[in-house]
Amino acid sequence: MPKRSDIPLEEREYGHIYLILAGLLALTTFWAIWDMIHERAPWQRYQMTFNAMEKQNVKAELGSLLEEFNASEGETYQSLQDQLAEAKVKLEGEAYKKLEAELAKAEIRLEDAMQTYRFSKSEYDAIWYLYKHAEHEGHVNEMQKLRSKVDALNAEVVELKKGWDDAETARAEVETRIAEIRGTVDNLETEIAAMREPITELEGKIERIADRKIKIEQFVFGNFVRGNFESYIDRVDRCTSCHVNADKSGYEDYAPPFQTHSNRDVLLKIHPVNQFGCTPCHDGQGEALRIPHAHGTVPHWEHPLLAGNMIDSGCNKCHSKEMKIEHAPNITRAKRMFFDLGCYACHDVAGYENARKIGPPLNAITQKTTPDFVYHWVVDNKSFRPHTRMPNPQFTHDEATAVTAYLSNIAKDTEYTLPKAPRGGSAARGEELVESIGCKGCHIVTQKDREIRVTDVSYDIAPDLSKIGSKVNRDWLYAWIRNPKQYHPGTTMPRLRLTNAEALDIVSYLMRQKESDPPASMIDGVDLTSPELVAEGKSIVRNFGCHGCHDIKGMEGEGKVSVSLNEFGGKTHDELFFGDALAKGEVAAETWDDWTMGKMHNSRLYATEAVVQRMPNFAFGDEDARTLTMLLKSWDGRVIGQKYLHNPGRLGEAIEKGRRLVRKYNCVGCHIIEGEGGYIRPTIVEAFKKSGKGKDAALSASPPDLIGEGRKVQPHWLFTFLKNPVTQIRPWLSVRMPTFEFPDGEVNVLIEYFQALEGMNVPFSEINIELTSEQKSAAETLFSAEYLSCFSCHQVGSKKPEGPPEGWAPDFLLAPERLNPDWVFDWIMDPQALQPGTKMPGFYPDVAESLPNILGGDADRHVAALRDYLMNIRKFANRL
Template structure:
């Protein structure tokens, strides 16, 4: 018997071995067909005989709805990438070496159930490159770095293909392939770097000089200079124009003088003369606005606390912004950096500005924070105390008339002979030369693209149109004498890093020199903007394959970006950049997830128009600003929130069908759950409570919230706002997906009935809401 036991085990092990050997033998047989030997392989792949069963064959995907836009002809795409990338759409090969590795995130890209299935979109639609290529070199792979370039040159003999006009996007610029389809909205899903680039273009005002799609109706980014003499001094403006970053390193104004093509001793006098001429012209056209005398004598320390607490840091910063993601940095730069304001403007001007920005500049984007006179005076005292002593001590270069004569003569020669120009110059005094040259210098450098300047109301942008920058022929880009990669990506990167360096080594007259100023972008910002430029391609995409973002959502996202709402609020999972500046989570501006499903349109509309009339948490120092929304703008935001949450707008019913018994039970549960320990029912701060201990006032619930949202909120707050401090009173588990009540003896422990009872009490008894005509007593 003992022997039989071991014999049985041996037989079982033998069966297991035989089963494994069966798989092994099958795979070996398959391998022998794939590699039958050099002679057989050569024969089966040879011309004429390769029709039988070649081991090397092209794996291609026909994409009849996607085209290349060639001259006089649109050619359908035929992607052959899978010839090498065999496992690209198959999950088992996530850890395989290239080129067999699975594409990342198959649920989003290439998977049959993804929004971008391989059989419909292919590869080159997003990655670019030559669709019909079957070799690493010919496909148009682009290295992401100099190190990778050297590696490819050594391993694959890679080199730049000067004849391929559609090389692949490098992997650090891959999001450029998204925009051709996702161009209906200001935000492209899953494309943080691309979105950051679009935000940077909007903030830095690239559209002021260049025509760019999506930026057609945006206000100029720079301040109105028609009243400049009432705000600044000539000395300050001349220093500022020399190099804005000398005043503060975070300045957004670019540098026009002392760049790659106009630096050196031979340029110092001319640059000083040009700057002075522009300043004199601006002062000659300036008409200062009459403003009330600003209050002085505020408390600087109190002003600092106000700036840190009311919400200024959603759009502004003081000094460098560090250790935050790119897009968060960009949103925090929506407003100008507040550093060194005391060396720029007077306390009186700051007072009027923070008290009511629109009275100073009606077209301003800055909202009103409804500061009291004392608060405004304190803020003015603090900001005017922030100074840059080195800047104030910096001497101005002497302006010499011969240098101004040179500039003036250059402009006179444009429409006259040299002799005539010199005669006209002799008849001009110093003021005339400054005004004449200043006006033409403003036209040359395109200052009116960012600033409102009298005399340039109808001037046209001076920069190259960038609508199809991603399809611009590489042969049309002038690389000068620079040893850089001959590609669009490489040229745009260099142009953004040092716009005028392409003039180096060339002999040109001043009027022939490149004019684009230097923004001194950080490398990460250069990469983001380059990504946007290479995304602007002339490539037809059928309507059925484009992003089908609802018009209401697209318009709402555009306005939200324009007003920088995400600087304070978390919207569609992005934003809330001001949060790290607060000491406690309870002090954060609210998460606006489910805002359309949450709020009643008839409450949200007047709140957006004038948030000062409603204080949900009046004990907080942070406040929703008054943006002075028009009726159309307020409606755009309301429609956006409703469209995102797919709820009815604008007409909804808020009547509650209930009865006296349910209201009684609701009041009992309301007390047992201790709702008022966090939610007060008045605007006063309860004794012994700190602001961070409290949640919104429940007296406004029936006017503000949709009844059905409250039901979902009470059932699982964490599902709506992950991380919320609101406790989950009815936790769910696998056995009880609807939740478990802490009060099993009330309404038989029915969770839905208990939640409804609490909601009804909150709306009817606490909030004074409307009861349905079907309600029984």
């Protein structure tokens, strides 16, 4: 065999090479097709599976519908069909054909009649012209000759017109008879179609499913997120290519991807998929079509699908300004925690720039407590108060000694002077007061309170007083509870308008609440005035950023000591310092989630010998840690396009501001606001139990639910009341609405908040209610004991109802200044609708119906008379 190179080029064999290449090409083609269908396009299979599934469901639905139809309407349907068949037979029958022939004839007759008439008419017109012409020219003879012709033709025209009309009538008659037969068929057909409509609809649905094209579904959102070059980038979501029916109800119990979106009717109604898509909330890679790619669980995709507990963090991208996000309780709780715990004291976070310092000032600390207490507190505050919201500073012995020295030192220069508290006071009366005037709206005092007083967060919003006697001194406590603002002008602790005797009783009760086993002093013999120690303490306080939460003299202008959290959620794991935690197995994996969870569990987790970590230890439990991690995740630095951001509007903004204040002053400790709060209630029930009173009595002695407050009361009254809440609306309550000394601005925020909750746009309106004499006498009758017997429970000034005060209802004399007439009307009409569970019974409309002699027995007129009388009651009060 000659060598291949010896064979001349044109004679060489290429067949086997071509064969191999062709084979390869064919294989590659098959592979490409296989890959396309099986690897790259799972969505095709999902769509096909879903279509088959839906078709089956619709068929099943159709089956049961048909069954039902046959059972309930089968008979009617059959008789209609029979009638139709019968009617159709008539259409085919001889009689109908005859009619059709008749119609044809009648039409020919009509045509003929019209034709003859028209000829005759034109002849007449011609003669008539000639006649008129002759008249014009004055040819009298000619006129006479033509006259008879005109008359003859005129008669003929009239006659022919009549013939035409007759022919038309004849045709109409035949037509009516035909329509009668046709109409029966048409009516029957319409009726049958209407009856079968649901069936036809399902049949159509099946056909439409069969016609559905298998294709990539996508939504494009313009200018969704800001890119690196300041311009906004569009986003494309193709998620619905696989999650075909996320926006269809009825598949709630199916496994993904065929599962209906959770809470779809609410969430997707607010966020239509074609406007908001999927990844704006859920993250992931919207354009991708293969599972891991689309979910973003591939290397280097920065925002993988938010899963499990992190899902809510998606809400915060567009709802970052709101304290409360409807339908997202976890993120709402996270925001409350962030706000309550004062995280913004050390970290920069947008929206919290001007938030207050949440801790007390430390400039006169020795007036309040002892250096020993300060020492133990900064070493381990949680051992004294496990639920305090102050994180644990966990200072070493040396650090704590220095800090104690520094704080004791600045306290020497304070201008705050503490008067001596008088001796005496009854602890028993003090206990009663603490249980009854409302201290437990914010404070935990006993172990029992801890068990029963459950709030929406795991930490205390105000100090636990169960060991207060081991912390503060008697003089300080006496001064503090009488006027907290004197020691701490920025405090949210209100004044309860205590008399000196009351304050003394409370002090003697609280001072008995002591730690059972106080720790021994660790700074005995240390010279706390040593300038080196003081200087060291100052530098520790500054480095650890204590001034973030506390006012400390000399550190007024200091900045925040830690990093900004505005882009923290966008950090990648390689930007985070894990210390030795990975090696020691203290964090599970090198991920952002694990790092953050670790930090939440233990703020000092990543400290090493070389790297000091200063963040005080919050030591959150699992749930709290996850909740805050979720919030941090949402702050990833991405700037979302304006049109996607939630715009709360004027009322929404008012609500937002109000919610922050409600949180700041812990109004929900006592009141139920927006359906939440009233945390004091179990403690009142408990206190009532002691005196043998039941739950109902306790609940009616609890601070009121503020449902509908904005519509209920007049803004001017509310302003005066909030500034100085001394008006006793419910004299039977021993709980006192405290004096918060709100600045005017805050009172206005609260008023606007309550009004905005009720959707009220106009804060003030004129109230001028005329009372007619008819209304007056009707109202007086209705108010009386024989009728509605209003005074059986309601007080009118000095005229009190019978029985113990807890059975009373608010003083009518307050109504004209306090209540909004529209609300009064609705309230009398149906109290339960405005405040479910209220003790005020409903009288209307039943009462009006049984009293036809009063205002015609018309409920609206009755209630209007009662309202108008009430709004003018001051004029008649002395006569009641």
